[in-house]
Amino acid sequence: MHQEIVNEGLNLHVSVDCVVFGFEFGKLNVLLLERKMVFQGKEYSDLKLPGDLVKINEDLDTAAARVLFELTGLENIYLRQYAAIGTPDRLKRQARDMEWLRQIGHPEETVVTVCYYSLINIDQEKIQKFILQDNARWHPVSQVKDLAFDHMEILDDALKSLRNELRFNPIGFELLPLKFTLTQLQKLYEIILGITLDKRNFRKKVSNIPYVISINEKEKGVSHKPAQYYTFSKKVYEKTRRTSLDFFV
Amino acid sequence: MHQEIVNEGLNLHVSVDCVVFGFEFGKLNVLLLERKMVFQGKEYSDLKLPGDLVKINEDLDTAAARVLFELTGLENIYLRQYAAIGTPDRLKRQARDMEWLRQIGHPEETVVTVCYYSLINIDQEKIQKFILQDNARWHPVSQVKDLAFDHMEILDDALKSLRNELRFNPIGFELLPLKFTLTQLQKLYEIILGITLDKRNFRKKVSNIPYVISINEKEKGVSHKPAQYYTFSKKVYEKTRRTSLDFFV
Numbered sequence: 001m002h003q004e005i006v007n008e009g010l011n012l013h014v015s016v017d018c019v020v021f022g023f024e025f026g027k028l029n030v031l032l033l034e035r036k037m038v039f040q041g042k043e044y045s046d047l048k049l050p051g052d053l054v055k056i057n058e059d060l061d062t063a064a065a066r067v068l069f070e071l072t073g074l075e076n077i078y079l080r081q082y083a084a085i086g087t088p089d090r091l092k093r094q095a096r097d098m099e100w101l102r103q104i105g106h107p108e109e110t111v112v113t114v115c116y117y118s119l120i121n122i123d124q125e126k127i128q129k130f131i132l133q134d135n136a137r138w139h140p141v142s143q144v145k146d147l148a149f150d151h152m153e154i155l156d157d158a159l160k161s162l163r164n165e166l167r168f169n170p171i172g173f174e175l176l177p178l179k180f181t182l183t184q185l186q187k188l189y190e191i192i193l194g195i196t197l198d199k200r201n202f203r204k205k206v207s208n209i210p211y212v213i214s215i216n217e218k219e220k221g222v223s224h225k226p227a228q229y230y231t232f233s234k235k236v237y238e239k240t241r242r243t244s245l246d247f248f249v
Numbered sequence: 250m251h252q253e254i255v256n257e258g259l260n261l262h263v264s265v266d267c268v269v270f271g272f273e274f275g276k277l278n279v280l281l282l283e284r285k286m287v288f289q290g291k292e293y294s295d296l297k298l299p300g301d302l303v304k305i306n307e308d309l310d311t312a313a314a315r316v317l318f319e320l321t322g323l324e325n326i327y328l329r330q331y332a333a334i335g336t337p338d339r340l341k342r343q344a345r346d347m348e349w350l351r352q353i354g355h356p357e358e359t360v361v362t363v364c365y366y367s368l369i370n371i372d373q374e375k376i377q378k379f380i381l382q383d384n385a386r387w388h389p390v391s392q393v394k395d396l397a398f399d400h401m402e403i404l405d406d407a408l409k410s411l412r413n414e415l416r417f418n419p420i421g422f423e424l425l426p427l428k429f430t431l432t433q434l435q436k437l438y439e440i441i442l443g444i445t446l447d448k449r450n451f452r453k454k455v456s457n458i459p460y461v462i463s464i465n466e467k468e469k470g471v472s473h474k475p476a477q478y479y480t481f482s483k484k485v486y487e488k489t490r491r492t493s494l495d496f497f498v
Contacts (some may be wrong), residue, residue: 012263012303014335014361054261057359060335084333084363086263086309110306112263112361114333168417 012086013111016064017051017151018079019158020072021192022122022138023175025184028191029122029138030155031071035148036135037103039096046096048148049155050136051113064116071133079116082161083154086112090150097149117158119192121175142194163193170211173232179215181227182206211237261335262360265313266300266400267328268407269321271371271387272424274433277440278371278387279404280320284397285384286352288345295345297397298404299385300362313365320382328365331410332403335361339399346398366407368441370424391443415441419460422481428464430476431455460486 020031032047050071054063064079088110092098100106122138132138141159146152166172172188186202206212211233219226269280281296299320303312313328337359341347349355371387381387390408395401415421421437435451455461460482468475 012261012305014261014263054335054361056261057337058335059337060333060361081333084309084330086303086307086363088306088308112303112309112363114335114361 013107013109014054014060015051015111015113016054016060016067017049017113017115017154018064018067019049019115019117019155020068021117021119021141021158021162023119023188023191024121024123025187026191028141028194030141030144031132031136032139032144032147033071033133034135034137035100037096037100039099044096046146046148047139047144049151053111054114060114064114068118071136073131074120077118077120079118080161080165081114081116083115083157084112085115085150085154086110087150093150094148100148113154115154115158117162119162119171119175166192170232170234170237176232179217179229179231181219181229183227185212185230210240262358263303263309264300264360264362265303265309265316266298266362266364266403267313267316268298268364268366268404269317270366270368270390270407270411272368272437272440273370273372274436275440277390277443279390279393280381280385281388281393281396282320282382283384283386284349286345286349288348293345295395295397296388296393298400302360303363309363310365313363317367320385322380323369326367326369328367329410329414330363330365332364332406333361334364334399334403335359336399342399343397349397362403364403364407366411368411368420368424412442419481419483419486425481428466428478428480430468430478432476434461434479459489 018031022029022031031050033050034045035048036043036045038044050067052063052067054060058066060081061079064081065075065077068077068079069075090113091101091111141155144152144155147155166189172185172192175188176184182203185206186197186199189202190197212230213233213236215229215231217229219229267280271278271280280299282299283294284297285292285294287293299316301312301316303309307315309330310328313330314324314326317326317328318324339362340350340360390404393401393404396404415438421434421441424437425433431452434455435446435448438451439446461479462482462485464478464480466478468478
């Protein structure tokens with residue numbers, strides 16, 4: 001194995017790409033960078049995911065955190081590594097991508113990219129504001145149809161991974177206030193999963209979850225019938241997780 | 250982002266490492282290579298995971314499949330990518346690892362490794378035999394305590410990923426005969442999860458799974474009370490999966 005290939009020197013580039021999902025009530029967004037270039041004699045711009053080459057002696061997770069920090073100023077955001085992609089032609093499928101690499105002097109060899117996603121709340125009422133770098137903007141995920149390189153596939157895979165994680169882990173609660181209504185909870189799942197859920201089935205399912213707990217408080221000052229508030233108990237969650245065997249759910 | 254770091258040339262090495270789990274009734278094994286070297290003037294040998302540098306213009310998945318094929322002659326084995334690791338000092342933590350790299354002329358720069366695992370049946374009654382390369386052997390996972398480089402961490406992570414996948418996906422059925430008893434099914438879960446399960450709870454749980462179906466047949470020629478045979482219905486599994494919403498199970 002290793003013995004057979006020696007002294008070949010540095011053999012590939014490694015980058016990280018970050019799919020940063022921004023949740024707000026109403027829609028799911030993704031953070032994209034505008035890429036400006038001259039292509040076939042004309043000004044041209046399109047969109048790409050944030051990413052960068054990994055530096056020598058830099059850990060992969062550190063590189064991903066650096067990319068996110070440089071774009072948003074946010075630190076300590078949980079970034080989940082979900083794939084590494086090294087398809088040999090991945091940067092060279094479109095003429096404009098090859099031209100762009102040439103213009104910025106990017107190496108033309110294959111770049112293996114390690115992909116991360118994160119999910120943050122960008123609802124301005126709920127979290128502190130943060131400043132995006134000039135060429136970075138939030139775009140509704142449902143409206144993104146074309147990206148540079150293979151970034152559309154990377155985004156699609158990130159969305160699949162996020163949705164899968166949401167089904168099996170209680171990551172959604174971090175996006176909700178401490179006390180929330182079942183309507184808010186259902187809306188959150190609908191937005192991230194991109195589907196409409198049946199209200200009755202949803203509530204039946206939630207009623208079987210021991211760590212979503214109703215508290216002795218209702219909505220105030222609303223014109224409709226005040227809804228019950230619920231809260232997520234991490235303590236109960238961890239206790240019930242340890243003792244259950246959720247094989248092939 | 251990419252614009253800032255240009256013309257740095259090839260910046261890192263990329264390798265794949267394969268954690269090949271071999272299931273047999275009785276225990277879970279892992280495929281390891283013996284590494285022989287002269288260390289501090291003495292013959293020395295220890296164990297490592299199979300792996301190799303990724304070749305120029307080789308896809309990551311292709312590289313992993315190649316490593317597995319060269320070791321076992323097996324093709325078309327499902328390999329699941331579960332992590333990429335690029336900790337800068339990962340190959341240099343132990344003196345014997347650095348000495349080995351020097352002896353084989355391996356580059357000393359950081360190697361980002363993309364990790365794969367697979368699960369195959371090595372019960373000789375059930376599958377065709379295959380020939381292992383000379384220095385490759387199956388070792389019971391529970392007895393592996395020390396490996397070269399950071400391979401012990403890579404193995405531990407693979408085991409966690411495998412166990413997690415087993416809980417949420419019906420991967421275990423590929424290791425069983427078409428018709429199996431609940432005792433066999435329980436044993437399989439116990440071996441891979443490394444725990445003892447309560448028989449009554451296990452059967453109760455299984456009885457709620459629509460795609461584990463009892464068939465009109467029992468064990469024959471056994472000295473104990475003949476057990477009912479069951480089968481896994483992929484059709485029912487896929488149908489029920491599509492319609493259920495298993496969020497935060």
